[in-house]
Amino acid sequence: MSLPRPRKVVLLVALVATLTLLCCGGGVTAVLLGGLTDEGSNKVNASLGCGKGGPVDPDSKLPRIRSYGAAQIRNAAIIINVGTDLKMPPRAWVIAVATAMQESRLTNLGDLGSRNDHDSLGLFQQRPSAGWGTPAQVMDPVYASTKFYDKLQTVKGWETMSLTEAAQRVQISAYPDAYAKHEPVATQIVNMLADGAAAAVGSSVSMVCAAAGEIAASGWTLPVKAGVGSGFRTASRPNHQGVDLIAGRYTPIHAAASGIVSKVKCDEDHSGRQTCNVDGYPGKGGCGWMVEIQHAGNIMTRYCHMVQRPFVKEGQKVTAGEVLGRVGTSGNSSGPHLHFEVHLNNDRSSAGAIDPVPFMREQGAPLGGQG
Incomplete structure (x- = not known):
């Protein structure tokens, strides 16, 4: 069963390729999805204090992201709208x-016959026989x-669990x-x-941005709250694969x-020695x-010195914000700092x-309070 087509649906959309997240003190009103009835009235669901976007009329062209089309993105907006209504x-x-996304690819799936997992239906593939509701109910997004x-x-501690565990x-x-x-998507x-x-x-829909030890809705947090020193692959350090x-x-x-955790080690210096319990120096290696x-999405992070x-x-499984160790200056280092790297495709090479x-x-x- 599909929802009636609204006369006008308004989405606040920032193109992902150019999205800039801002930490700000005030609120930005977001109209996530309005007009879910034929009356077509728009609904303001949340006051957001991080981010920047603009209204788009999806009656002309709904946004897409990767392989997700207009109908799927609209279902995602419904899911978000319900979350704001419930003060999640x-x-x-x-x-x-x-x-x-995992259960239905954001598609409101009906009875697929032999392809069904038992009597699973809808966006979340909920089973009426397991007490989720009647078939008509679970087909309502x-x-x-x-x-x-x-x-x-009802899941105790879900806020700090990994997404897959929750x-x-x-x-x-x-x-x-x-x-x-x-x-990631x-x-x-x-x-x-x-x-x-x-x-x-x-734990509320009032928005502030993440600081060290605080977890953003994305599931990410700052490794340390500190300014950025030496940057990524600068002219003076073209082989610097992270930031300090x-x-x-x-x-x-x-x-x-x-x-x-995929690796814990005392990294060898240029001489092949493992001397990490003493301060390092520039050129040590x-x-x-x-x-x-x-991490999820085949992303790897590295923490050095x-x-x-x-x-x-x-x-060991770790949660976002869990303390891994303490800042020092071991290895190729001129003073206390955290060298932090991000790698794609779980490729630990440069x-x-x-x-x-x-x-x-x-x-x-x-990082470094940069918005």
Whole structure:
């Protein structure tokens, strides 16, 4: 069963390729999706304080993102609208959209016959036989989204769980690890439809931007709250594959997002020595004490020059904001700082490295306070 076509639907859309997330004190009113009845009245759902966007009339052309078309993006807007009506924070919107991406590709699926997973229906593939509601109810995107959020609220600590763990607690899927891969695009969709809401932190729809230890709706946070010193692949340091965040010795270093620790080591210097429990110096070589984490979307982050052995172990699951170790100056270093890298495709070589500054800005956790 599909919803009646509105006379006019207004979406606040910022093109993802040019989206700039702003930390600001005031609120920006976002009209996520209005006119869900033939009366066509628009509805203001949230006051957002991070992000920038502009109104688009989807009657002429609905936005697309990757392989998701107008109807699918409209279903995502419904999911977000329901979340704001229920006073759920933006992190919940990202979780819900990612879950629907995995379950139905944001398509309100009806009875597919032999291709159905038992009697699963709708955006979230909820099963009437499992108590989610009648077939007509779970085929209503508003009802289905409401049921998802209601169940999510019963999961203790969902706000700090990884997306895939929180979604699995609600859905009890046969493929519990499948949700994680949708987190980056779900974040982009929420940003696009909700005026950059992936920058928001906290448990309400009042928006402030992420600081060290605070988790943005995107699931990302600052590794340390510090200014950016040496930048990514500068003219003077073309082989510098990350950025240096200048912080005092023993400052806690946070995991930038949930993931699995893939490497913990004392990196060898140019002489092949592993001498990380002493201060380093320029030209010594190596990262000193270091940690690497694999995240959803095949993203890897690296943290270098810790003052002592990191607090985590290889294979350990970590949550966003979890303390990995403390700032130091081991390895190739001229003073205390965190060298922070972001790599795509889980490629830990220089070929996979990207500039962390625009990447983190897009996640709603801008480094060095850059908006």
